[in-house]
Each structure stands twice: as structure tokens, then as C-alpha cells.
Amino acid sequence: MTGRPRTFDKDAVLRAAMRAFWERGYEGVSVAQVCEEAGIAAPSLYAAFGDKKALFEKACALYTEHLDDDLERDLSAPTAREAIERLLRSSAEHFSAPGQPPGCLVMGEPRLAERRAKTRDTIRARLHRAAAEGELASTAEADGVAAFVDTVLAGMAALARDGADRARLLDAARHAARAWPAQRSSQVATEGLWVE
Amino acid sequence: MTGRPRTFDKDAVLRAAMRAFWERGYEGVSVAQVCEEAGIAAPSLYAAFGDKKALFEKACALYTEHLDDDLERDLSAPTAREAIERLLRSSAEHFSAPGQPPGCLVMGEPRLAERRAKTRDTIRARLHRAAAEGELASTAEADGVAAFVDTVLAGMAALARDGADRARLLDAARHAARAWPAQRSSQVATEGLWVE
DNA sequence: CTCTTTCTGTAACGCCCACTAAAAAACGTC
DNA sequence: GACGTTTTTTAGTGGGCGTTACAGAAAGAG
Numbered sequence: 001m002t003g004r005p006r007t008f009d010k011d012a013v014l015r016a017a018m019r020a021f022w023e024r025g026y027e028g029v030s031v032a033q034v035c036e037e038a039g040i041a042a043p044s045l046y047a048a049f050g051d052k053k054a055l056f057e058k059a060c061a062l063y064t065e066h067l068d069d070d071l072e073r074d075l076s077a078p079t080a081r082e083a084i085e086r087l088l089r090s091s092a093e094h095f096s097a098p099g100q101p102p103g104c105l106v107m108g109e110p111r112l113a114e115r116r117a118k119t120r121d122t123i124r125a126r127l128h129r130a131a132a133e134g135e136l137a138s139t140a141e142a143d144g145v146a147a148f149v150d151t152v153l154a155g156m157a158a159l160a161r162d163g164a165d166r167a168r169l170l171d172a173a174r175h176a177a178r179a180w181p182a183q184r185s186s187q188v189a190t191e192g193l194w195v196e
Numbered sequence: 197m198t199g200r201p202r203t204f205d206k207d208a209v210l211r212a213a214m215r216a217f218w219e220r221g222y223e224g225v226s227v228a229q230v231c232e233e234a235g236i237a238a239p240s241l242y243a244a245f246g247d248k249k250a251l252f253e254k255a256c257a258l259y260t261e262h263l264d265d266d267l268e269r270d271l272s273a274p275t276a277r278e279a280i281e282r283l284l285r286s287s288a289e290h291f292s293a294p295g296q297p298p299g300c301l302v303m304g305e306p307r308l309a310e311r312r313a314k315t316r317d318t319i320r321a322r323l324h325r326a327a328a329e330g331e332l333a334s335t336a337e338a339d340g341v342a343a344f345v346d347t348v349l350a351g352m353a354a355l356a357r358d359g360a361d362r363a364r365l366l367d368a369a370r371h372a373a374r375a376w377p378a379q380r381s382s383q384v385a386t387e388g389l390w391v392e
Numbered sequence: 393c394t395c396t397t398t399c400t401g402t403a404a405c406g407c408c409c410a411c412t413a414a415a416a417a418a419c420g421t422c
Numbered sequence: 423g424a425c426g427t428t429t430t431t432t433a434g435t436g437g438g439c440g441t442t443a444c445a446g447a448a449a450g451a452g
Contacts, residue, residue, distance in 0.1 A: 003398025004448040025306075027223050031440060041401060043442075052440065110221075113358050147355070147364045148371035155351025159343070162309050168343045175344035179375035199428025200418040227410060237431065239412070248410065 010048055013038040017049075018059035022105040026056055060112065063105045070094075071122060080130030084149055085177045087123070091153050092169035095160035103161035107154055120150050141181060152176040206244055209234040213245075214255035218301040222252055256308065259301045266290075267318060276326030280345055281373045283319070287349050288365035291356035299357035303350055316346050337377060348372040 016038040020029045031052050035042050049055040074090055077083035095103055106112045106119075127142035127149075136142050156169050212234040216225045227248050231238050245251040270286055273279035291299055302308045302315075323338035323345075332338050352365050 001397050002450055003396085004400075006399060030438080032438085042440085043402095044400065046441070047399070107354065110357075116358060143364075144367040144371055147360070147367040150360075151348055151351035151355055151365075151368040151372070153351065154354035155347035155349065158303065158350035158354060159347055161306075162312060164343070164346075168339075169347075171340040171343040172347040175340055175375050176347070176372075178377075179371050181374075197425095197427050198420050199426085200430075202429060203418095226408080228408080238410085239432095240430065242411070243429075 006044070006048070008038070008040050008044065013040060013045065013048065014055075014058055014062055017055055018062050018105070019101060021056060021059050021109070022063065022101040022103075025109055026111060031055075060105065060115075064115065067106075071119065075122065075126045080127055080135050081177075081180050083126055084123075084145075084180070087149070088152060088156075088173035088176055089170065092156055092173040093166065095157050096164075096166035096169050102163070104157040107157035108161060116154075120146065123149055136181065145181070148176070148179060202240070202244070204234070204236050204240065209236060209241065209244065210251075210254055210258055213251055214258050214301070215297060217252060217255050217305070218259065218297040218299075221305055222307060227251075256301065256311075260311065263302075267315065271318065271322045276323055276331050277373075277376050279322055280319075280341075280376070283345070284348060284352075284369035284372055285366065288352055288369040289362065291353050292360075292362035292365050298359070300353040303353035304357060312350075316342065319345055332377065341377070344372070344375060 013034075017029075017034050020034055020037060031042060031045065034055070035045055038045070045055070049058055070090060071087070074086040075083045077086055106115050124143065124146040127136060127146050128139055130136045131139045131142040136145065152172065156172055159172065160169060209230075213225075213230050216230055216233060227238060227241065230251070231241055234241070241251070245254055266286060267283070270282040271279045273282055302311050320339065320342040323332060323342050324335055326332045327335045327338040332341065348368065352368055355368065356365060
């Protein structure tokens, strides 16, 4: 009992939905719009993916499919400094990938704060390891660097969505990498800056 | 012929609307919600402010009322480096001001890209001045620093909305300030980093 | 062919949206 | 008190939203 076969490509529809959510956010996308862009009727979409929230989750799963692997790959560099440099550069490139919407689905979507927190935890863990290995002065400094890296990643995604091209994003990433703490003492680098 | 006096505080209603847009964005706020939070009926709100778009624009005008002045004040520091440090710190504090929604209405709202561009132009102009005065090596470097500063500002706003406290934002701002180009040659600071 | 199963297409459902027509109420003025 | 003006109140308007009931169409199984 196989029943009538579906006439559309389920993966293609999911990719269209992902792109729509990526470009305009969860609230900015209506089910009717996805249906039109995918070329199918609403009941077909509901039968294949469930309601709008389930469709969004499946689209997010598709988006983040290779993202965690990429993160681990970047962070696996021998030194934390190199790991962060890799992460900054590959993120800048991802946020400005040709043929894809600018920015980041996860960064741009308010309701994905939990997933952002997960990524931040991963970055912080890598920097804590660097503190334990002596590459950073302390876990407090690791937390500070982590907050800074999180900030730059989120900011690059925002700039990308505002139309910044890849060169601008890579400029920002390079300048960010330049903020790495000086090797002998972090006080040297912060000389002249305010202190809490 | 004075007519019946209005029974609500127009400024208080506008402040409530500003807070709502600040917290949840233009699309996340319904007119009915503003009415309930302000304690007035819809026709009163429409008579006082016009339609939703006009209300949003007035709320934005209220939000940005003192913002440009603050920006000019920060950027008026004698050196660009100090100007950017002031801007980073005051922005971190603004994004985490107690009693106000976290983050930034302008940074968080997709449809305010033009205003963000205006702020970025102002920052870039200050850094170009620094290049002309010899504080930065070139206008190209000024553009790079500008892209970096824009990124950090947008990122801090995003982190604040994700729940980061003031200390985390100030950590990020301090680390960002540390990325200022070395005085003698910017190549010294980028030593060991990738180049395009 | 008939039955069962699964998908497609049409046509709605109720809900909330931004927005407003109309009548009643509260003022200053005559 | 009657009038003109402005606000409040009530009760809607049409439209888009997410979602679905239902009938017909396309497949394999008997």
C-alpha cells in the first residue's frame, strides 16, 4: 500500500523554507509565502513537515547541519589564537557566501538564543582550555576574550545583513584577531585604557 | 473652542510604545498591545499619533533624541583612539542600562538600516580625520577600523539582547579597544595573521 | 475492476491584524 | 441652556494569518 506518490522534492522545499527564514526571519515568513516560493499548496506542506514551528525547526536543523562540524574544525587548531582566527575568518566568509542570504539564520533569529548560547559555550570551553594550558593568563581573561569573540561574530552577522561585503567583514575579523592578548602580560596591551 | 481634553499623557504613551518596539521590534508589537500597555483605546492612539508606522517613527525619534549628541560627544575626543574607546564604553553601558530594555532599538530593527548607516558614516568620518591627521596610517586602515568598530557595536547590542550583563559587554569593549593599530606600523600588530 | 492508501487541489475555518465609522461625553463660548 | 469642537467609547470593517475538512486523483494489492 504505497499510495499516491508526492509530486514535489521534499528537500528542495525545505531548502526554500530555510532560505526564506534566513532572509526574513520566522515572523517575516508566512506559510503562504513558503508555499508560493516552493510551488506547492499548503496541505502538501503541512502533510510533509507539520505546522510552521516544526517546519522552522527542520529548516534550522538543515542550516546547522554542518555548522557544528565547521566550528569544531576551526577550534581544533593547536593554539587558541589560531583557532579563533580561523573561526573569525570562516564566519566572515560564511556570512557573505555568494548565492546565499547574507548574515546568519541563527544570529538573526531572536527565538534561537539557546542555540547561540550553545555555540558560545563551545567557544568559551576552547578558551578555558587555553587558560589551563597557559596560553591565556586566567579563566577570567578567557571569559573576556570569549565575550569579545561572541560580540564580533554577532556583529559580523549583523553587518552582513546590512549589506556589508566580504572584504568589510574580513577587515573586521582581521582587526578583531589583532586584539589577542599580548603574550607576556595582558596589562601591556591594555595600557592607557580604562579599568573597571 | 477647546474641545474635550484628552485623559492620557501623550508622552507616557509614546514612551510605552518606544519600550515595546525596543523590546520586541516593529513586527513583534501589535497596536492592540500598545493600547493595552498604555491603557488607552485604539482610536485615541490613532488620533494622537497616526497609524502604526507613524507611531513607530515617533518612537524612534524619541529613542534617538539624545543619541546623536552622545555620539558627537564621544567622537569629539582629541584622539580617534580615545574617541572610539569612549564610544565603545558608552555604548556598552547604554545597551545594558538598568530600567531599560537590553540592547538597542536601532541595532535590533531590520527596517532601521538607514539610520545605522548614518551612524557608521559618522564613525568613518571621524576615523578618516584621524588618517588625515596622521593618527592612522591610511584611509584604507581607517575604513578597516571603522568596519571593526561597527561590528563590535552591533555585536554588543546583540549580546545584550541575548542576556549578557554589563560586565560582559564592557569586557568585549575593552578587548575591542585593544585592537587599535600599533603606532609605528600596523604590520607589527598583524604579524602572524593571515593576509588577503 | 475494486479496495486501500496516500497525496493533491479547492475551499474554507476561526483568529488576530491594522484601522475606522458613529455616537456619546466633556470641555470653552455665546 | 444651546452650540461648536475635540476626545472617548463601542462596535465594528476588510484582510491576512495559520491551519484544516473534504473531495478527487494516483499509486499498489487483491
